[in-house]
Amino acid sequence: MLEGALRFARTWEGALGLLLLILGAAVALLAPLLVPGDPLEIAGRPLTQPLANPALPLGTDRLGRNILAGLLYGARSTLATAGAVALMALALGAAVGTLAGYVGGIVDEALMRVADAIQTVPAFVLALALVSVLGPSQTTVVLALAAGAWTAPARVVRAQVLSLKSRAFVEASRLFGRSPVAVAFDVVLPNALGPLIALAAVIVANAILLEAALAFLGLGDPNAASWGAMIAEGRTVLRTAPHVIVAPGLAVMVTVLAVSLLGEGLSRALEVSE
Amino acid sequence: MRALRLIAARLAAAVPTVALVSLGTFLLLEVAPGDAADAYLAQTGGDAGFAGALRERLGLTGTTPERLLRYYTGLLQGDLGTSAVFSRPVFAVILERLPTSLLLMGSAVAFAAVLGSLLGLLAGARPRGWRDQAITVVTLGLLAMPNFWLALLLVLWFGVRLAWFPISGLQSLGVPKEGLAAALDVARHLVLPTIALGAGYLALYARTLRAGMVEAWRADHVRAARARGLTRRRVVWRAVARPALLPVVVLLGQQAGTLFGGSVVVESAFGIPGLGRLAYEAVAGRDTLLLAGIVLAGTVMVILANLLVDLVLVRLDPRIGAAGA
Numbered sequence: 001m002l003e004g005a006l007r008f009a010r011t012w013e014g015a016l017g018l019l020l021l022i023l024g025a026a027v028a029l030l031a032p033l034l035v036p037g038d039p040l041e042i043a044g045r046p047l048t049q050p051l052a053n054p055a056l057p058l059g060t061d062r063l064g065r066n067i068l069a070g071l072l073y074g075a076r077s078t079l080a081t082a083g084a085v086a087l088m089a090l091a092l093g094a095a096v097g098t099l100a101g102y103v104g105g106i107v108d109e110a111l112m113r114v115a116d117a118i119q120t121v122p123a124f125v126l127a128l129a130l131v132s133v134l135g136p137s138q139t140t141v142v143l144a145l146a147a148g149a150w151t152a153p154a155r156v157v158r159a160q161v162l163s164l165k166s167r168a169f170v171e172a173s174r175l176f177g178r179s180p181v182a183v184a185f186d187v188v189l190p191n192a193l194g195p196l197i198a199l200a201a202v203i204v205a206n207a208i209l210l211e212a213a214l215a216f217l218g219l220g221d222p223n224a225a226s227w228g229a230m231i232a233e234g235r236t237v238l239r240t241a242p243h244v245i246v247a248p249g250l251a252v253m254v255t256v257l258a259v260s261l262l263g264e265g266l267s268r269a270l271e272v273s274e
Numbered sequence: 275m276r277a278l279r280l281i282a283a284r285l286a287a288a289v290p291t292v293a294l295v296s297l298g299t300f301l302l303l304e305v306a307p308g309d310a311a312d313a314y315l316a317q318t319g320g321d322a323g324f325a326g327a328l329r330e331r332l333g334l335t336g337t338t339p340e341r342l343l344r345y346y347t348g349l350l351q352g353d354l355g356t357s358a359v360f361s362r363p364v365f366a367v368i369l370e371r372l373p374t375s376l377l378l379m380g381s382a383v384a385f386a387a388v389l390g391s392l393l394g395l396l397a398g399a400r401p402r403g404w405r406d407q408a409i410t411v412v413t414l415g416l417l418a419m420p421n422f423w424l425a426l427l428l429v430l431w432f433g434v435r436l437a438w439f440p441i442s443g444l445q446s447l448g449v450p451k452e453g454l455a456a457a458l459d460v461a462r463h464l465v466l467p468t469i470a471l472g473a474g475y476l477a478l479y480a481r482t483l484r485a486g487m488v489e490a491w492r493a494d495h496v497r498a499a500r501a502r503g504l505t506r507r508r509v510v511w512r513a514v515a516r517p518a519l520l521p522v523v524v525l526l527g528q529q530a531g532t533l534f535g536g537s538v539v540v541e542s543a544f545g546i547p548g549l550g551r552l553a554y555e556a557v558a559g560r561d562t563l564l565l566a567g568i569v570l571a572g573t574v575m576v577i578l579a580n581l582l583v584d585l586v587l588v589r590l591d592p593r594i595g596a597a598g599a
Contacts (some may be wrong), residue, residue, distance in 0.1 A: 116287075117294035122572045124535025125553060129299075129565050132557045133306045209420055213539050216422045217554055231423055235543075242430055249423035256418035 014265020020258035028075035039069035039225040047241045061230070061244045062237050071251055073225035078208055078255065081142055085207040086200050088146035093153025094196075098184045100154070101161025112158075115151040123148035124210055131219045138221045145210055149203045153196055160192040194270040201263020205256045212252050227252050277585055284584060288577045295573045299566035300345050304338065306562040316358070316560070354567040359559035364567035368549065372571070374444065375548035378541065379533050381464055382472035383526065390479030391522065397480065398487025398518065399510045406484070413477035421536050425470035425543040432466060439465050442545040463546075471540045475529060479522050486518025520591060527583030530576045 027034070037043070043056060043066035050059040050067075058067040096115070100108040118126070123145075130144035161184070164170050170187055178186070214220055215228025227248040234244030308316075311328045329335050336344075348355070354364035397409040433441035440446060440463050449459045487510075490496055496513045500506070537550035545551070549568065556564040 113290045114294060117291045117298070117573075120291050120531070120573050120576050121295055121298075121569060122531035122534040122576065124532070124538060125569055125572045128538065128553060128557060129302055129569050132560075132565060133302055133562060135307075205418070210535075212420050213422060213535075216420075216539060217542060217557065219557065228420075228422075231420075231426065235426060238426060238430055239434055245423065245426055249420065249427070252420050252423065253415070253418045257414060260414065260418060 011265040011268050013261040014269060017258045017261030017263075017265055020254060021262060024075055024255055024258065025079060027072055028079050031069075031072035031076055035066060035069040035072055037069070039073040040065060040223075043069065047237065047244075049241075050243050058247050059241075059243050061233055062241075063233075067230070067244065067247055070225045070230050071227070071247055074227040074230065074248060074251065075255070077138065077221070077224040077226055078211065078252075081138060081145075081211050082204045082207040082259075084142045085145045085149060085211075086203045088142065089149035089203050090153050090196060090200060092146065093150040093155075094157050094189065094192075096150065097154040097157025097159075098161055098188065101158040101165065101188075102180055102184070108158075111154075115154055118148060119151050121148070123206075124213060127210055127214060128217070128219065131214060136214075136219045136221060138224060141211055141214060141219075141221065144214075145207050149207065152203075153199055156195045156199060157188070157192050160195075161188050164188055164191060194267075197270070198263055198267040201259055201266065205259040205263070208252060208256050208259070277588055280584055280588060281581065284577075284581045291577065292570075292573065296346070296349055296570060297342075299569050300342055302566055302569075303345075303562055304341075308560075349570075354570070355563040357556075357561055357564040357567075359555060359561045359564060364564050367552065367564065368567055368571050371547065371549045371552045374546060375534075375537055375541070375550055377460075378464065378467055378471065378546060378548060378550075379537055381468045382533065382537075383475065385468050386472040386475035386479055387522070387526070390476040391483055391519070393476070393480035394483025394487070394518075394522075395510075395515055398484040398491075398514065399506075401484070401488045401491065409480060409484070413480050416473050416477035417481075419473065421470050421474060422539045422543050424473055425467070425540055428466045428470055429543075439463075441466065444546055467540050467544045467546060470543070471533070471536050474536070475533070478525060478529065482521050482525055483515075483518050486521050487514045490514040490518055520587070523583060523586055523590065527580040530579035531572070534572050534575060 031039075042064040044053060044060050044064055046060060046062055046064040048056050048060040048064075051057060052059065056066055056068065058071065060066060061070070096111055100111040126148045127141075127144040130147060131140050134140040134144070164187060170183060173183055173187065174180070211220070212226070212228030212231070215226040216232045218229075218232065220226045220229050230248040231245045234241070234248075237244060311325050315325060315328070352365055354368070356362065357364045357367050360367050393409050393413070397406040400406060429441045432438045444460055444463045445451075445456070446459055446463075450456050491514060493513075496509060499509050499513055534550070537548065538553045539550070540546075541548045541550035542554045549571065553565065553568045555561075556568060
């Protein structure tokens with residue numbers, strides 16, 4: 001484990017990704033200290049240019065809201081949403097995959113057909129339809145994105161269960177009277193951990209991009225600062241004040257990049273250790 | 275013969291998928307606050323007394339199983355209901371918008387495949403060289419970039435500042451509707467949306483091709499060819515790049531769904547009247563029947579795209595499908 005962590009820190013992708021993410025998380029947590037007050041409140045004259053006012057280093061948008069505040073609070077909602085999506089998708093996927101792999105037969109068949117169907121529906125269109133029907137809020141966005149993301153972890157866990165089911169050490173622990181659930185947690189999950197961690201990075205990166213796209217189309221939580229909504233807002237003043245869309249777009253890009261690099265570093269560290 | 279068997283197998287596998295997805299869209303319609311009658315009345319106006327008669331006519335009365343049965347019978351006849359926003363059959367509205375979206379998605383895929391393969395080839399020809407490193411950085415950046423943001427940056431730079439390309443719609447006013455001039459006009463309108471939609475796939479194709487080539491350099495037959503004194507350039511073409519192209523074709527099918535999702539955002543950003551923009555209009559107009567129809571249309575498109583990719587793969591690699599697929 002420690003060896004793996006060291007190997008991870010030595011891949012430049014992993015180190016850089018981790019550094020950027022820690023920075024992003026710190027900024028997100030400290031947002032209320034760095035820019036006190038509601039990020040959706042008016043903070044100055046509308047469309048202040050960046051660097052024109054020291055109190056508003058990134059300027060303001062069409063309504064006079066502080067762009068730096070939007071950026072920092074946007075990091076909070078983005079990271080919280082994407083993290084929640086990944087947790088939900090992994091938990092649901094692990095549960096479905098374990099069930100399908102262990103029980104087999106018609107249960108397995110039915111669950112996998114459902115997974116097929118969900119993987120065939122374009123994920124963004126699925127999320128669009130769900131959020132539009134359920135009403136936009138942070139909860140519905142998380143549910144809608146997780147609904148399309150659990151299938152890949154489910155397949156990974158199912159394959160792992162199937163390959164381990166008949167191995168001697170699993171049978172042995174069953175013969176000792178362990179319940180299938182306990183066996184799943186003790187034996188199957190640790191073995192599937194590597195691919196699941198790599199998948200988690202992909203899910204988080206995708207969730208950030210999809211959440212931003214939903215907010216861009218007006219399907220984000222109206223009460224939370226969001227990078228996608230900031231870009232949508234800046235669209236109307238694109239010609240005169242491009243600074244409004246530049247900062248939130250860069251924020252999305254750097255965050256997604258950090259998560260992808262982290263995922264790449266992790267999977268490379270795990271590849272070598274196997 | 276092999277192709278026919280493959281088509282039959284894929285279509286048989288598609289039946290449960292389409293049945294489950296349409297069950298999902300039915301549930302979506304049931305869960306949605308208000309039904310098609312409400313949406314229709316909200317658009318057109320009318321009193322509550324009319325609502326009952328309208329529900330009768332739209333087939334919205336009865337218990338849930340009855341409605342489900344009616345929904346499936348309608349689907350089998352190509353009846354997806356009536357759009358509240360357009361006051362026309364959903365199926366007809368979707369068919370009308372489809373060609374525009376296919377044109378945009380097709381040009382985005384072509385752009386991404388050609389340029390992406392070129393970059394991948396450059397990077398994979400000499401792994402860890404400076405070209406490879408530069409291409410890796412660029413493609414990672416492109417993959418992390420939200421496509422609607424790229425769309426706005428392109429509009430700002432190439433549309434507004436340099437004024438090279440039109441920034442919205444698909445046709446200019448005053449240009450003839452047919453002939454070469456019309457085609458050129460549409461092509462000019464498509465340049466920026468194609469780049470915005472295709473950039474991410476370009477990066478994906480380049481990375482996939484490169485990864486395949488890195489793998490191939492390690493293969494015994496490639497090392498043997500190098501040892502026999504074949505030049506690097508010949509080996510790249512003959513033994514490294516060609517087998518690495520297969521995963522790129524596979525990727526085309528895998529990404530069909532995200533491509534459609536991307537077209538929703540890009541068509542909305544550029545005001546292109548395609549299926550993606552229609553999805554946005556359905557959301558804005560609270561037209562759940564239309565939205566459900568688009569979900570189904572997207573699903574069928576993904577299934578057909580994958581079938582097409584499978585057929586191409588069968589031609590490229592004789593081993594595929596030999597065992598009954």
